[in-house]
Amino acid sequence: MATRYWIVSLPVQSSATTLWSRLQESISKNSFDTPLYRFNIPNLRVGTLDSLLALSDDLLKSNAFIETCSHKIRRQIEDLEKASGILASSLTVDGVPVDSYLTKFVWDEAKYPTMSPLKEIVDGIHVQVAKIDDDLKVRIAEYNNVRSQLNAINRKQTGSLAVRDLSNLVKPEDIVSSEHLVTLIAVVPKYSQKDWLSCYETLTTYVVPRSSKNLHEDNEYALYTVTLFNRDADNFRIKARERGFQIRDFEYNSETQESRKQELEKLMQDQESLKSSLLQWCYTSYGEIAKFEIA
Incomplete structure (x- = not known):
């Protein structure tokens, strides 16, 4: 069962450190058996109230887009692992489980400088996710094209005698x-x-x-x-x-028969190569998408 997390934002009256201590004390006093993690967010350039309200609407759209892309990649991973007979693996972000990355989250200042306007950061993330989404479509189309060619050949090999390829039956x-x-x-x-x-x-x-x-x-x-x-x-x-x-x-043409055989072998090799490449790309890209979801 997937772990659920609640991210709670509280107003700071004196200092963030004092608030964190009071929160821990309150949780402990009430005996809630709930782990507590501090989600460290740096001070960001918010801008004016009007720009923040406008950005709030943009964030809803961007978040929905990022979640959709994340789900597509995860489903693709599941499909590829099933097709390859691979046991479902634990997805990671920067080489660690998603839970660990989330509970030990650190803002990536190198990629998202806090001196940049918040809208600029959001727009930059959206551009990166859009590129990943486009790459996913291209890679899936390439993989499915080879699969379709193989399926067409297999149908000719296994269909009725009225339509199937006769090269393996006629000597x-x-x-x-x-x-x-x-x-x-x-x-x-x-x-x-x-x-x-x-x-x-x-x-x-x-x-x-x-x-x-x-x-x-x-x-x-x-x-x-x-x-x-x-x-x-x-x-x-x-x-x-x-x-x-x-x-x-x-x-009957021996050269044609050999050519068809080589074509089939090449398509099978291409399919396995594209499947492996697509799966590895999905693992890596899921890690990137997960960062954007958390950020």
Whole structure:
């Protein structure tokens, strides 16, 4: 369960040190079992009352924007860890748990000089968060693009025989290709296999008898070869379609097969690299966003 913190602002009448001592004494006297931390905020250049009121409205918008960006990064981390089989890790800020950073908070004078106007500090934080948000969108889009390409390939590998890639199912020895002969690949509904075997030789005139071979079957279709004369191929396609058989366009090419294999391997490597890079970036960026939320 996440720890909840209350940040309380009290008016200082004599000194901040005296007020802190009185607060500790009051908590102890009433036996509240509640840890108390001093949240040290330096004196900032507030400006006029009008500028402070205007800034108050801007802070509400900036705070909502920062929280939204923080949630997006945290959700992305959870998704990436789940996809990678990584146990959920404790998020950190500057290398320490968020609770420790919060309870030992120290204002970063180097990044946010107290001499700068308060509006300038707020605007600077907003610009930094906006850049992180833009970077997140770009990185996620790049990662999702590779994932989409891989998913498209996987669908072709696992879809029905009517749409899937046939390169892993058709071997060189299954294909006859010469000056006069060609082998076509037919997708036949499983319930029509007897019909195919009984009629393919007579669909057109120049089909090689007993040339059809069953290569593969799935839940819906069976994959058959048929060899015939080149000049009769277009006519055979038409006749086959009329009988409910689909002739798939396929040309076996060892170089193309190797190229597809290399493309798949590269996409898989790119996906893992982008996933790792995005996860590491999210860890780092969450730490930066958490600082802005606290500040």
